[in-house]
Amino acid sequence: MKDLKILFVDDDPVTRKLMEKKLQIEEYETTIAVNGVEAVDFISKYRFDVVLTDLMMPGGVDGIGVLQATKEKSPQTDVVLITAYASIDNAVTAMRQGAFDYLQKPINFDELFLLLDKISNLKKLGKAAGDLREAMDVTECNAAQTIQDLEMSVSELNGKISEISHILSKKNVDAAKRVSIALDIISAT
Amino acid sequence: MTKITPNEIKIISKYIYDISGIYLDQTKIYLFETRLGPLLEKEGFSSYSELYQKARADPGKKLEIKIIDAISTNETLFFRDTGPFEVLRHKVVPDIIDARSAKFSGLLPTSIRIWSAACSTGQEIYSIAIVLKELLPDMKKYNIKLLGTDISDAAVAQASYGKYNKFEIERGLAKDKLQKYFSLSGNTWKIKDEIRAMASFRKLNLMLPFAALGKFDIVFCRNVAIYFNMEDRKKLFNKIADLLAPDGCLIVGSTETLSGICPRFEPKRHMRSIFYQLKK
Structure with missing residues (x-):
């Protein structure tokens, strides 16, 4: 099994059948929705890595609607729109609204699988960066505590040193008395 | 990617220090190449020496600004710590x-x-x-x-x-x-x-x-x-x-x-x- 969970949305039964088969051969875990309304229902219930949707669909929810529902529920999910040549302008608008990319009909499956590989690689990179950041945060947090504890100790010791030097420099006080006070300061914790 | 020579590292790190106060560890060759390499390519320079000379000679300091943008670390986030x-x-x-x-x-x-x-x-x-x-x-x-x-x-x-x-x-x-x-x-x-x-x-x-x-x-x-x-x-x-x-x-x-x-x-x-x- 590949590591991307895909939702495919199209109102055309022939396209659905073909895509389902192709994605299965490539071993993607695939869910199929017959229109935008069903897609929005699936998106509200399950988490997908990629939503692959037709742009023009009847029934109230089109590809843009699917895109908006996806981004609202799970901004991490990437949406790829499938569009006919005539509606490329709409696809560009969709890109501005947060779609990852768009593919033109008829679908070139080599192109689709390259795109899915790219998404998969980007997600892995994102996760690696997140892991690194987490490791860095933990290290930094530990280092910060140690450094800050040391900083407070240094500051306290500096205070004692200046107090001691002040005492020791008091010429009008008996030398033995000065040493005794200085020793008291040193032993006080 | 164009390689940076040890002599260029010396010259460039001194130059970066002079314009920004940023002190770059001269052993971190990758830092110079990954940060300044893309600028080198974009400007069409064939070597780091050329980048340095052009930057020094640019009265408008446009190149200097680009070098500072490229070399400074902008690691930041909302509510960091x-x-x-x-x-x-x-x-x-x-x-x-x-x-x-x-x-x-x-x-x-x-x-x-x-x-x-x-x-x-x-x-x-x-x-x-x-x-x-x-x-x-x-x-x-x-x-x-x-x-x-x-x-x-x-x-x-x-x-x-x-x-x-x-x-x-x-x-x-x-x-x-x-x-x-x-x-x-x-x-x-x-x-x-x-x-x-x-x-x-x-x-x-x-x-x-x-x-x-x-x-x-x-x-x-x-x-x-x-x-x-x-x-x-x-x-x-x-x-x-x-x-x-x-x-x-x-x-x-x-x-x-x-x-x-x-x-x-x-x-x-x-x-x-x-x-x-x-x-x-």
Whole structure:
């Protein structure tokens, strides 16, 4: 099994059948929705890595609607729109609204699988960066505590040193008395 | 990718130090190549020596600006380390307001000036602004001025626009704050005007004199001095001490200290964080 969970949305039964088969051969875990309304229902219930949707669909929810529902529920999910040549302008608008990319009909499956590989690689990179950041945060947090504890100790010791030097420099006080006070300061914790 | 020679590393690191104060470890060859390599390609130079010579000869300093943008580290995020913002919310700002309101017995709006000395792309200053907005519901009673400065023109420009992509915005910012203080336009999140209006930004090289900025009550100078050598760190924190109000406070990065760097400051602990005040 590949590591991307895909939702495919199209109102055309022939396209659905073909895509389902192709994605299965490539071993993607695939869910199929017959229109935008069903897609929005699936998106509200399950988490997908990629939503692959037709742009023009009847029934109230089109590809843009699917895109908006996806981004609202799970901004991490990437949406790829499938569009006919005539509606490329709409696809560009969709890109501005947060779609990852768009593919033109008829679908070139080599192109689709390259795109899915790219998404998969980007997600892995994102996760690696997140892991690194987490490791860095933990290290930094530990280092910060140690450094800050040391900083407070240094500051306290500096205070004692200046107090001691002040005492020791008091010429009008008996030398033995000065040493005794200085020793008291040193032993006080 | 064009390789950098040991001699070029010497020349370029000296040049970068002179224009920015950033002290680059000469053994980190990859740092020079990954950060300056793309600039070399874009400008069509065949070697790092050529980049250096062209930058030196450019009276408009356009290339110098590009080199600083490329070499400076803009690692930042909203509410980076929660500690300093807790200190700000629960200790520093309330203390300053108490002291000032008593002094002026509420006749004048209490004035607070805050400086983010290396603001990068603005996340720190907007995090500060959000804390203040939440802490002080009646903002009219206060005269709050936030200043963000950075050596990188590109960083200052982005900070000023207050626009962030999804990767930048997701780091450190809770969802409720995101919805409340930012608006989404396409793929970009933009800081809302009420927060943006609290801050101003300008380019500043911390190596140069900056007394003209005036006095500040709170200074954030986090994770920038780590790129300077010891002498320059001492000079920097001394200059900051000069412009800090007597009851003001300085916040440095969570792994930085001022021991042996600036004896004019003393550390104070609040909860799990440290802030610095001038010794009385």
